Amino acid sequence: MSTWANLGLQDSASPLMEQLIFFHDHALLILVMITVLVGYLMFMLFFNNYVNRFLLHGQLIEMIWTILPAIILLFIAFPSLRLLYLLDEINEPSVTLKSIGHQWYWSYEYSDFNNIEFDSYMIPTNELSTDGFRLLDVDNRIVLPMNSQIRILVTAADVIHSWTIPALGVKVDGTPGRLNQTNFFMNRPGLFYGQCSEICGANHSFMPIVIESVPTNYFIKWISN
Numbered sequence: 028m029s030t031w032a033n034l035g036l037q038d039s040a041s042p043l044m045e046q047l048i049f050f051h052d053h054a055l056l057i058l059v060m061i062t063v064l065v066g067y068l069m070f071m072l073f074f075n076n077y078v079n080r081f082l083l084h085g086q087l088i089e090m091i092w093t094i095l096p097a098i099i100l101l102f103i104a105f106p107s108l109r110l111l112y113l114l115d116e117i118n119e120p121s122v123t124l125k126s127i128g129h130q131w132y133w134s135y136e137y138s139d140f141n142n143i144e145f146d147s148y149m150i151p152t153n154e155l156s157t158d159g160f161r162l163l164d165v166d167n168r169i170v171l172p173m174n175s176q177i178r179i180l181v182t183a184a185d186v187i188h189s190w191t192i193p194a195l196g197v198k199v200d201g202t203p204g205r206l207n208q209t210n211f212f213m214n215r216p217g218l219f220y221g222q223c224s225e226i227c228g229a230n231h232s233f234m235p236i237v238i239e240s241v242p243t244n245y246f247i248k249w250i251s252n
């Protein structure tokens with residue numbers, strides 16, 4: 028989860044989030060180079076005395092500063108497309124979790140395992156234990172095995188919600204009447220926090236998501252309990 032003074036992205040807990048961070052850094056690097064170049068050009072234009080009274084057009088330079096930015100954009104477009112298809116790829120999932128957005132809580136169904144289903148409400152501040160995270164902890168956490176492909180099916184019962192977990196690079200809208208799909212692979216154990224990120228009403232801020240990433244044998248123990 029995000030802690031104090033963390034202005035960047037959260038540490039990744041999945042290969043897809045790692046790729047998203049690489050792409051973010053790549054795009055930011057290009058952005059910085061463009062900003063520095065344009066800033067330098069503007070600065071120099073303000074403080075020089077060169078005047079060409081007979082300058083009407085310059086075909087060559089116009090060609091250069093039209094085609095060059097187009098080529099630079101390709102360096103963002105192709106990695107972006109690669110990432111898009113990478114995120115969309117479903118790779119033989121071993122567990123499927125169905126998550127349904129409600130105003131204002133999430134409910135979950137493990138359809139593979141005897142149809143286990145439960146609601147997941149935020150723990151209110153006055154009921155929070157001393158080691159709990161305010162506005163972020165829930166009464167019933169999702170438990171999922173690490174090191175396995177996990178498929179998430181997202182939908183909603185009333186209005187549009189969004190099932191979002193930054194550390195896993197997952198963000199899928201839950202839309203009434205539709206079933207959206209995504210997948211992820213958790214490469215370490217831990218607690219991964221997320222929040223609804225589609226403005227869904229008065230208590231939009233109060234429907235967090237918590238995943239317990241555990242080793243597979245722990246997961247089997249939990250699911251058979």
Ligand code: CUA
Nearest residue numbers: 188223227231
């Ligand atoms: Cu559900 Cu915002």
